[in-house]
Amino acid sequence: MLAGAFGTGIADMALEAAFGYGKLERTFPFILIHPLLPPVDDFLVCGGIPLALLGLAKATRKRSFIEAAKGAAIYGVPELLGITLFRAINYLAGQPVGQFRIDYEFPSTNLIREFNIDYGFPTTNLVRQASWMDKQATRESKHSGDFLPFQTDMEI
Amino acid sequence: MDPKFKRQMFAGLAASITRWVELALEWRVPEYPAILKQQLDPHIPSNGQLISIAAPLATWLPRDARRAGTKKHDYAMGASMYSLPTLLKQTVVEAIVAESPAGVGDSHRAASPYVTEAEQLPFQTDIGY
Numbered sequence: 001m002l003a004g005a006f007g008t009g010i011a012d013m014a015l016e017a018a019f020g021y022g023k024l025e026r027t028f029p030f031i032l033i034h035p036l037l038p039p040v041d042d043f044l045v046c047g048g049i050p051l052a053l054l055g056l057a058k059a060t061r062k063r064s065f066i067e068a069a070k071g072a073a074i075y076g077v078p079e080l081l082g083i084t085l086f087r088a089i090n091y092l093a094g095q096p097v098g099q100f101r102i103d104y105e106f107p108s109t110n111l112i113r114e115f116n117i118d119y120g121f122p123t124t125n126l127v128r129q130a131s132w133m134d135k136q137a138t139r140e141s142k143h144s145g146d147f148l149p150f151q152t153d154m155e156i
Numbered sequence: 157m158d159p160k161f162k163r164q165m166f167a168g169l170a171a172s173i174t175r176w177v178e179l180a181l182e183w184r185v186p187e188y189p190a191i192l193k194q195q196l197d198p199h200i201p202s203n204g205q206l207i208s209i210a211a212p213l214a215t216w217l218p219r220d221a222r223r224a225g226t227k228k229h230d231y232a233m234g235a236s237m238y239s240l241p242t243l244l245k246q247t248v249v250e251a252i253v254a255e256s257p258a259g260v261g262d263s264h265r266a267a268s269p270y271v272t273e274a275e276q277l278p279f280q281t282d283i284g285y
Contacts, residue, residue, distance in 0.1 A: 006241050009242065079242070085176050085180075136198060
């Protein structure tokens with residue numbers, strides 16, 4: 001079980017680290033399907049690995065795969081629910097950072113979609129998408145010493 | 157469903173909720189203690205995150221928890237199966253983000269809008285917010 005949990009955690013870590021190191025916003029799988037839901041990469045890892053292990057267990061009838069799937073689920077399911085909770089709290093907090101439109105492309109279909117997403121997840125590895133304009137505004141306000149645009153509606 | 161698995165899943169969920177609610181408080185509550193928002197080192201998560209991720213490991217403290225086959229052992233195992241990979245993941249991600257070239261991962265370097273400049277440690281002043 002520990003192996004399943006750590007395996008899932010390490011796969012999650014690899015994706016988060018890749019996203020953190022490179023500019024992978026708007027690229028699959030670092031895309032949002034809904035502002036309140038975790039990004040696709042979290043679904044793939046936290047939901048996909050336990051299901052894949054369960055499928056392996058059914059195919060091979062090995063008990064060890066079932067145990068690994070349980071471990072993966074104990075890491076993955078709470079992680080998915082936790083991220084959803086976190087995003088919901090941020091969303092219900094009134095979106096103090098404002099909304100803006102984001103477009104991204106599915107590489108396979110080249111389908112461009114736009115969502116209003118809450119840019120309210122300013123933690124290290126949770127901001128999945130950022131617009132160029134928002135980054136510019138951030139940089140400009142940093143130099144000007146003013147409050148950032150998204151801080152204007154806050155009481156500080 | 158296996159009752160042992162249920163207990164482990166419950167503990168994992170409790171650990172997850174602890175971790176994510178703390179993070180939400182860290183970013184959304186202006187009065188949240190600044191010391192919990194700070195990082196001792198840019199390569200590790202914030203103090204609040206470290207505490208909230210590691211706190212469920214205290215389920216190992218009762219003597220019963222260290223004896224296999226008990227309910228407390230199941231809870232401790234479930235909490236560990238969530239917390240230990242999360243701690244590893246978050247630390248590695250913070251380290252990689254801290255070492256990423258300047259300009260890369262701007263969105264990751266975001267500090268809380270509620271952390272004033274005076275509250276930030278010197279190495280945090282270059283964070284993108």
